[in-house]
Amino acid sequence: MFRSSQINAINILLLPLLLIISISIGAAAFHWSDVFSNSDTRSLLIYSRLPRSLAIILTGATLAVAGMVLQIVLRNRFLEPNMVGATQSAALGILLVSIWFPQATQLAKMSCASIVALLGMTLFLFLFRRLPPHRQMMIPLIGIIYGSIIEALVNFIGVETNTLQLLAVWFAGDFSAVLAGRYELLWLTGLMALVIYFLADRLTIAGLGQNISTSLGINYAQMMWISLITVAMITAIVVVTVGQIPFIGLVVPNIVSRLAGDRLRQNLPSVALMGANALLVCDIIGRIIDPPYEIPVSLIFGIVGTMIFLYLLFRKPTVHAT
Amino acid sequence: MPSPRSGARFLGVLGILLIIASILFMTYGVKGSWDFVLQLRGKKLLMLLTVAYAVGVSTLLFQTLTHNPILTPGLLGYDSLYLLLQTLTLFIFGAVGYASIGAFTKFTIEAPLMMAASLLLFRTLTRNSNGDLARLILTGTIFGVMFRSFNSLLQRLIDPTLFTVAQTSYFAQFTSVNVSMLMIGITVMLISTIWIWRMRYQLDVMMLGRNASIALGINYPRLSRNILLWIALLVSVSTALVGPVSFFGLLICALVNACTPSMTHRLRIPAAFLMAALILVCGQLIFEHVLGMQGVLSVVIEFCGGLVFLWLALKRQS
Numbered sequence: 001m002f003r004s005s006q007i008n009a010i011n012i013l014l015l016p017l018l019l020i021i022s023i024s025i026g027a028a029a030f031h032w033s034d035v036f037s038n039s040d041t042r043s044l045l046i047y048s049r050l051p052r053s054l055a056i057i058l059t060g061a062t063l064a065v066a067g068m069v070l071q072i073v074l075r076n077r078f079l080e081p082n083m084v085g086a087t088q089s090a091a092l093g094i095l096l097v098s099i100w101f102p103q104a105t106q107l108a109k110m111s112c113a114s115i116v117a118l119l120g121m122t123l124f125l126f127l128f129r130r131l132p133p134h135r136q137m138m139i140p141l142i143g144i145i146y147g148s149i150i151e152a153l154v155n156f157i158g159v160e161t162n163t164l165q166l167l168a169v170w171f172a173g174d175f176s177a178v179l180a181g182r183y184e185l186l187w188l189t190g191l192m193a194l195v196i197y198f199l200a201d202r203l204t205i206a207g208l209g210q211n212i213s214t215s216l217g218i219n220y221a222q223m224m225w226i227s228l229i230t231v232a233m234i235t236a237i238v239v240v241t242v243g244q245i246p247f248i249g250l251v252v253p254n255i256v257s258r259l260a261g262d263r264l265r266q267n268l269p270s271v272a273l274m275g276a277n278a279l280l281v282c283d284i285i286g287r288i289i290d291p292p293y294e295i296p297v298s299l300i301f302g303i304v305g306t307m308i309f310l311y312l313l314f315r316k317p318t319v320h321a322t
Numbered sequence: 323m324p325s326p327r328s329g330a331r332f333l334g335v336l337g338i339l340l341i342i343a344s345i346l347f348m349t350y351g352v353k354g355s356w357d358f359v360l361q362l363r364g365k366k367l368l369m370l371l372t373v374a375y376a377v378g379v380s381t382l383l384f385q386t387l388t389h390n391p392i393l394t395p396g397l398l399g400y401d402s403l404y405l406l407l408q409t410l411t412l413f414i415f416g417a418v419g420y421a422s423i424g425a426f427t428k429f430t431i432e433a434p435l436m437m438a439a440s441l442l443l444f445r446t447l448t449r450n451s452n453g454d455l456a457r458l459i460l461t462g463t464i465f466g467v468m469f470r471s472f473n474s475l476l477q478r479l480i481d482p483t484l485f486t487v488a489q490t491s492y493f494a495q496f497t498s499v500n501v502s503m504l505m506i507g508i509t510v511m512l513i514s515t516i517w518i519w520r521m522r523y524q525l526d527v528m529m530l531g532r533n534a535s536i537a538l539g540i541n542y543p544r545l546s547r548n549i550l551l552w553i554a555l556l557v558s559v560s561t562a563l564v565g566p567v568s569f570f571g572l573l574i575c576a577l578v579n580a581c582t583p584s585m586t587h588r589l590r591i592p593a594a595f596l597m598a599a600l601i602l603v604c605g606q607l608i609f610e611h612v613l614g615m616q617g618v619l620s621v622v623i624e625f626c627g628g629l630v631f632l633w634l635a636l637k638r639q640s
Binding site for chain 2: 137138144145146148152155156160246289290293295299300302307310
């Protein structure tokens with residue numbers, strides 16, 4: 001067993017290293033020595049490379065945190081925003097608002113996406129309640145199918161309104177279009193992650209169930225709603241700005257809890273840092289595999305993440321102290 | 323307990339409905355040259371029937387093999403596996419070499435690969451799930467996602483400019499017909515019919531479970547391997563013709579099971595084919611010719627099939 005502080009130390013060392021690599025590579029030539037002498041290089045850094053790397057860090061960190069929150073409050077190791085219909089509902093929300101109000105601002109689209117994502121997750125919870133909690137594998141399975149039903153609905157609307165091209169952007173996340181001025185909403189997800197950090201202990205208690213949390217003086221329904229709303233907002237903002245990136249929210253919290261146990265508050269920084277690092281690595285791989293073209297990071301994470309997920313499904317069950 | 327006679331009546335009704343639907347499909351709203359339209363629609367009708375057979379029968383066999391009414395090969399990632407193998411051969415032969423070999427050669431390369439790979443996949447799935455159905459399906463679904471990711475990675479590495487063209491194979495398409503592939507599909511369909519028809523009683527016995535079948539003198543390992551090989555071949559046919567359809571087979575088998583719960587394979591196999599064909603032909607007729615919507619049938623089927631899956635899964639739980 002590692003301590004969270006050890007994992008954090010490794011991740012904190014890795015992060016600047018990966019950040020430097022992430023900024024250095026890309027289609028246009030970039031040399032660190034020119035940053036102060038050449039104005040083109042400087043604007044490349046400020047308007048393209050730095051925003052992109054920051055967006056990756058924010059997305060990776062907050063999606064991992066969102067996954068962890070879902071896993072703790074719904075008490076299932078195999079859940080993430082993708083597997084409770086949040087991502088797909090968020091896409092449905094933006095699609096509807098783009099069709100009805102094409103002039104809407106990014107913020108308005110994001111709010112609409114969050115609301116629909118929240119509705120989608122609430123509907124999933126109704127299905128969830130019907131399942132006995134000991135059927136651990138049944139819940140993510142139902143979630144995946146539920147998500148694919150919403151996705152089919154979105155595709156149907158997309159085909160009928162000739163907006164399939166927009167959908168491709170939301171259903172396959174990558175950071176190639178991130179520039180200064182087009183990613184700043186992501187800072188809101190960072191804010192959400194902070195909210196979760198401050199509520200961490202209460203969320204953990206809410207995860208123990210309605211009876212226990214009530215007797216410990218925690219407002220169960222309130223905590224449930226707060227966690228759902230934060231997850232919905234993180235998912236919606238990510239879908240609006242970069243698209244869907246599956247498996248981070250599932251894989252990263254699982255790895256951290258394997259290494260350091262299940263302590264939401266202590267593990268949150270580790271989860272966030274590891275999420276950021278994992279996404280940076282995958283984005284770097286996607287950019288160096290076939291230059292000057294780039295492979296979307298969601299694809300790289302789809303391969304890496306599914307492999308880790310399959311491993312998690314089949315490993316020997318370990319005993320966790322909860 | 324429905325008698326064989328009521329089963330036969332059910333088949334008869336389905337058959338008559340299918341014939342009516344087919345006639346309507348061929349003739350509805352025809353303007354201008356009949357020769358041209360009939361030829362075009364005839365091809366499409368043949369394709370729908372072949373796909374209906376491939377999907378309906380492969381799912382039915384799969385459910386017999388796994389003794390489970392909520393499984394379909396598509397749900398366990400079989401069709402994404404076929405797409406991956408297709409891209410893999412494209413990758414090895416190169417885009418030019420691949421285009422120059424005919425559909426028949428392609429299929430003779432890809433189908434055995436698919437059969438071998440699906441044996442391996444099925445073994446992995448069943449060995450590791452330890453009888454836990456949910457874990458089995460979850461694993462299969464994740465395998466499917468992994469195959470799709472690998473597939474699109476390879477497609478991007480082949481030729482970025484052709485990427486969007488290649489991406490169309492993600493969605494099932496019932497609108498375009500590949501004639502040489504259709505010929506192969508019909509051949510596979512006819513040969514498999516002979517085999518399945520000869521095995522119909524053994525399949526009934528298989529429904530009783532592994533131990534009972536062995537006790538009754540069935541060579542269980544051999545029969546299940548053969549079933550699996552036919553499923554792989556049929557999935558290859560349907561995926562090559564229209565693309566991946568995860569829930570269609572499930573929808574069909576759920577309908578067949580709901581209509582006549584205790585039928586034998588002698589009746590279930592034709593019923594699955596007729597039901598699938600009826601849905602595809604009617605759906606295509608309504609969406610393409612009446613509503614004028616192209617290519618949404620597969621999306622609607624996925625939607626309904628997904629709902630049916632949720633319903634079946636939740637019903638089993640409670």
